[in-house]
Amino acid sequence: MSLIHPTAIVDPAAVLDATVSVGPYAVIGPHVRIGAGTRVGPHCVIEGRTTIGRDNVFYQFGSIGAMPQDMSHKGELTELHIGDRNTIREFCTLNTGTHKEEGITRVGSDNWIMAYVHVAHDVRLGDRTVLANGVTLAGHVRVGDWAVVGGLSGVHQFVHIGAHAMIGFQAHVSQDVPPYMVAEGNPMALRAVNLTGLKRRDFTPAQIAAIRDMHKALYRKGQTLELAKAEIEAMRGDDARVNGDIDAMLGFIASGTRGLVR
Known part of the structure; x- marks a missing residue:
């Protein structure tokens, strides 16, 4: 408990490993589970039925596990699962799933999620991805392992981005981007193979x-x-x-x- 700042509010029902650190004025809800070595920054709110693995870093002012921004959602019990060793920067919003699929938003491991990123309901984010500042993933989006999405890009609901693909800065991603390719622009166009x-x-x-x-x-x-x-x-x-x-x-x-x- 010495790793939890005295101004933080951690519900007694939450399950935190003894090595989890929680910063000033953070709020942890009753259905949250957090694995070893994870750090929760100041003013970060983690709520809902959220399960987090080990050695993640949540920077200040994040909103993790809030209800989905889906008007058809009627308060069903849905979840957010986050893997290991993810870095989630300032002002990110990651929502729980909806009843339209399995009810779980899934974030893999070793992802680099930069400031102001939104991960909507029922998203499947793979491992070792990079989401640059201001990326918005709409509901039901799939992002494969090692994919990179450039800053201020918006990804339309149900779009799939393949493994090892790269999306350029400020792209309007309204159709599926195959693995190994580079796409950019508005309207979006497929440019080349991601050789680098x-x-x-x-x-x-x-x-x-x-x-x-x-x-x-x-x-x-x-x-x-x-x-x-x-x-x-x-x-x-x-x-x-x-x-x-x-x-x-x-x-x-x-x-x-x-x-x-x-």
Whole structure:
């Protein structure tokens, strides 16, 4: 309890590991569970049925676990789950889920979430993502591992952003962005393969070559999506990592509901 500032209000029913620190004037609600080593900054409010893993850092003035901003929500018991080692900067808002899905908003681990980011109800945020200042994820958005979303970008509800994708500054993301690609603008356009990101993450030359071929099939040949998918399927060979990237691309296309940006 020595790690909890005397001005903080922590409900007796909340479950905090003994190593959790809570800053001045923070408020922790009764249904909150927080894992070892997590730090809660001054004036941060964590409420609702919120479960937080270990070694996270919440900066000052965050609103974590509040009810969803969904007019159809009638007070159903929904949840927010946050993984481990996330950094969540000032003035971020992360809401619980709705009854429209499983009732849980999910944030993975090792994410870098910058100031004024909004993570809406039923979002699925993967691992090792970067959400720059002012990013807004609407309800039911999916963001894959290692994705980067540029500052002041808005992501339309139900949009999927693939793993290792990059969204440029101030983008209007109204359609799905495939894995490994760079998109930007308003209206949004697909620009190129995220070569810099792939090289930093030790993708092999064979993987990068295959991803560039997938980009050409989808965006450079003027063919229908069905023909592009067939061409990507035909790229399979003996390299398990390349085949895994092909699986990721085709699986992403199959899972979307908003249609690919093209």
